[in-house]
Amino acid sequence: MAGNELNSEVLSVTGRSRDECLDKLYKRYGTNYQILGSKTMLTPGFLGLFQRELIVLRYQVTNAPLPQPSFSAGAPSPYSGYSRISPAGAFPVQQPLPPQGIQQSQQNSFIQNRDEFLSKANPSVTNSLQLGQLTKQFDQFKTEMQEQMKTIVRAASAEKDHPSIAKVQELLEENEFTKSYIKSICSRMKNEFSLDKLDDFDFVQRQVADWIGEMIPVVTEEKIVAPRVIIIVGPTGVGKTTTIAKMSSEIYAGYKKNREKHAFVPRIRMITTDTMRVAAEEQLKRWAEIINVETVKAETSEDLKMLCDSYSSNSDYIFIDTSGYSPNDYENIAKMRTILDVKNLNENVYLAVTAGVSAKDFENIIRNYEAFNFKSIIITKCDETTTFGRVLSVLSEKKKPVSWITTGQNILHTIERANACWFLKNLCGFKIDAEHIEKKFGTADKEAE
Secondary structure (H helix, E strand, O other): OOOOOEOOOOEEEEEOOHHHHHHHHHHHHOOOEEEEEEEEEEOOOEOOEOOOEEEEEEEEEEOOOOOOOOOOOOOOOOOOOOEEEOOOOOOEEEOOOOOOOOOHHHHHHHHHHHHHHHHHHOHHHHHHHHHHHHHHHHHHHHHHHHHHHHHHHHHHHHHHOOHHHHHHHHHHHHOOOOHHHHHHHHHHHHHHOOHHHHOOHHHHHHHHHHHHHHOOOEOOOOOOOOOEEEEEEOEOOOOHHHHHHHHHHHHHHHHHHOHHHOOOOOOEEEEEOOOOOOOHHHHHHHHHHHOOOEEEEOOOHHHHHHHHHHHOOOOOEEEEEOOOEOOOOHHHHHHHHHHOOOOOOOEEEEEEEEOOOOHHHHHHHHHHOHHHOOOEEEEEOHHHOOOOHHHHHHHHHHOOOEEEEEOOOOOOOOEEEOOHHHHHHOOOOOOOOHHHHHHHHOOOOOOOO
């Protein structure tokens, strides 16, 4: 190849098509190159999808221009789009595209003729052409999907970032509501509030407070069968014995306040089944002596039945205190359930938990005391915490009603009927319209019925 010696270095150029590769070579070297071979490769794509086919040409640069046959000005090059064989006969060599003097219509005609010719000459070429068409379709689909995703993200971001929604979320987090509870409130705001309403934060927080109040399940009626048998169960340390003393004291306080409504003094009995805690019976007796009530102990189911039968005809209230166990002490909890298994007792069973309990522990307590078939929950020690979001979240999500709340160590006037107003007024950071919520949810009744 005298006059057309090749450099020894083998180079490569990449493009989306062979024509694009040849165009790059022409712009870089003119006609001073020779094609040695080609191959195809796929790009990685987005998450493994939308891969694209690329063409890689291997070539060497020549030291002198290849001889060009003469042709009339304005006529297409006789080499355009045709192959020739290299001296070794091993690789097809594609002449580069001519300069930009060729008309676009001529290029389109050439491509159409080339595709028809190659598809007839080699059936496998058809697959390559189809693959190229599919690649273009995937590229178009990818672009459209990305634009749609951007639109969705912008819309979601606009809603999430609205100051009113962000502020309510902060308030709910400050009150330690659970993530699922907060998510449901924020989702409801997005679905139900227009932008104009979201701009009015006083309206937003008032409406959110109403939603919270509506999701607090509260006992409105309790079973009243004489005598009223009241059993309080729950983990150790929640204040079950103290709660019994408080409920009894409230019954006497109600009698003294409205004596004209009562024909006689309420008759109250107290039974303890607590065999685990030292001096449990003595503690209950101390409370009982204040209000002149007798206290006895039952260690078996038979003992409890005998006592309840003897009290049934001469009592208005029978309070039954129970042992406190860890919520995970399944064996002792099962034993206590056996002691309380008395037929025709017509009992009202309450589960007592402290207001400061974590949401996860509260759910575990409910699950492990479910066997007692408790009707409602007493939230104790409400004076020992400032955030009630945890218990309100679990009560709402587990659909367990609350009946009483207790506050303080004193026996008198530290227990009251649960009411949504009480919880709403004790939310941190919320601007509460007291007149509105009292009208909507009613005022908490502090007297036991």
